[in-house]
Amino acid sequence: MKREDLPGDTTTPVYNERLILVALAAVQFITIVDFMIVMPLGPQLMRSLKINPAAFGLIVSSYTFAAGVAGLIASATMDRFSRRTAFLFLYTGFVVGTAFCGLSTNFLTLVLARIVTGAFGGILGGVSMAIVGDVFPEQRRGRATGVLMTGFAMASVAGVPLGLFIGTNYGWQMSFLVLAVFSLLILVLGYVALPSLNQHIGEKRITPLQALFTTFAHVNHLNAFALIIALTMSGFLVFPYLSVYLVGNVGFTEQQLPILYIVGGACAFVTSPIIGRAADLFGKLLVFRFIAPVSAVLLIIITQLPVGMKVLSVVVFGTLMVSNSGRMIPAMAMVTSSVVPKNRGAFLSANSSIQHISGGLASYLGGLIVVQTPDERILNFGSVGYLAAAFSVLSLWLAGRLRVAVEPSVSAAEISLAAAAEATADAGEPLVGFVESGDSVTESVRT
Numbered sequence: 001m002k003r004e005d006l007p008g009d010t011t012t013p014v015y016n017e018r019l020i021l022v023a024l025a026a027v028q029f030i031t032i033v034d035f036m037i038v039m040p041l042g043p044q045l046m047r048s049l050k051i052n053p054a055a056f057g058l059i060v061s062s063y064t065f066a067a068g069v070a071g072l073i074a075s076a077t078m079d080r081f082s083r084r085t086a087f088l089f090l091y092t093g094f095v096v097g098t099a100f101c102g103l104s105t106n107f108l109t110l111v112l113a114r115i116v117t118g119a120f121g122g123i124l125g126g127v128s129m130a131i132v133g134d135v136f137p138e139q140r141r142g143r144a145t146g147v148l149m150t151g152f153a154m155a156s157v158a159g160v161p162l163g164l165f166i167g168t169n170y171g172w173q174m175s176f177l178v179l180a181v182f183s184l185l186i187l188v189l190g191y192v193a194l195p196s197l198n199q200h201i202g203e204k205r206i207t208p209l210q211a212l213f214t215t216f217a218h219v220n221h222l223n224a225f226a227l228i229i230a231l232t233m234s235g236f237l238v239f240p241y242l243s244v245y246l247v248g249n250v251g252f253t254e255q256q257l258p259i260l261y262i263v264g265g266a267c268a269f270v271t272s273p274i275i276g277r278a279a280d281l282f283g284k285l286l287v288f289r290f291i292a293p294v295s296a297v298l299l300i301i302i303t304q305l306p307v308g309m310k311v312l313s314v315v316v317f318g319t320l321m322v323s324n325s326g327r328m329i330p331a332m333a334m335v336t337s338s339v340v341p342k343n344r345g346a347f348l349s350a351n352s353s354i355q356h357i358s359g360g361l362a363s364y365l366g367g368l369i370v371v372q373t374p375d376e377r378i379l380n381f382g383s384v385g386y387l388a389a390a391f392s393v394l395s396l397w398l399a400g401r402l403r404v405a406v407e408p409s410v411s412a413a414e415i416s417l418a419a420a421a422e423a424t425a426d427a428g429e430p431l432v433g434f435v436e437s438g439d440s441v442t443e444s445v446r447t
Helices: 017-036 042-049 053-075 083-103 107-135 138-170 172-193 208-217 219-236 239-250 254-282 284-302 310-337 341-369 381-399 412-425
Strands: 404-406 432-437 440-446
Touching: 017 083, 017 107, 017 138, 017 172, 042 053, 042 107, 042 172, 053 107, 053 341, 083 107, 083 172, 107 138, 107 310, 107 341, 138 172, 138 254, 138 310, 208 219, 219 239, 219 284, 219 310, 219 341, 219 381, 239 254, 239 310, 239 341, 239 381, 254 284, 254 310, 284 310, 284 381, 310 341, 310 381, 341 381
Parallel strands: 404 432
Antiparallel strands: 432 440
């Protein structure tokens, strides 16, 4: 048995960090493509399954809300297992659900398959961040998160356009079957790459209900959840309706839409690792406070584009992709650091649940505001942009309320070093390290 496989061993283990990041980024790529590909396949699904737009909306939302419910359940049980065991179990369920999507022949079976896929796949993001939090120390966590986010960029650059091409030429089922085959290959990579990561498992066990209460009882956890809600709302208010808006109002054709995602994804792919390194070098809060206002401005601009300005649209869309993914890098690094390792799996599973539910609610709210005219133009989209920008601005205040959690066993010197690293990068913002133990949080350092 390897040293890192022994629960409670205080020796710092050595991991193949690069291989772990490759495996996690690959899973991120597959799960995002699986989630996103349904939307551009909408016309084909509606025609093939003979369903109306409301039924198609149920296909999309079934994944999101299944992920939300499963995340709450996982938050009560996730920290009872090693990260590797939890990750491989969830990813196996995701592969099975994706395969069933490809084998579906009618509306009901597809909805059920999407529920299964969402229940397993929706939690994988939280477990991936828990693994990053366990493997990478605070001072290198931003860079690791940036590499992980490249999975999202690659999904936009290659995954969604390729999946759409396969679905258009060979049927929508084939898109999911191809994803399932690639998912199996990545499952093997995850089995080889991931260590057990069970140092968070202690001898003392608490009931799932107590674990759920502990996750939502700490003020710092609630601050982290509030930040994620604000960021998710600001994105999902706008993005689900961008394609319809760009076609109906700006003048893009449906065949030109993949260009936007390729350009935006390519920009995000290049900038995500850079932003991650900057977050570690200059401070995560400082980098977040630089990018979030840019995102707010771009959300307003992209919802009020003039007719025919396609080049401007590509530039704004690409920059928005960079800023939206860029703000999530320091945000997720801060959120991951806001909970002690022994509670990290439960916390990030709950965080993933809240993120999915917030996205579903934001999409629904945006649909209540916008109106489509008979000539397929979108009205009131500018109002949606202002609301999304307001959530982005709100996230600036919420991010400042997050604090770094430290284990009670960490020495005062180590706490001071961790706090000083952030405080140096953001000298105007007081940083508090705190000890999270049981149901109490005690302040330990203030700079």
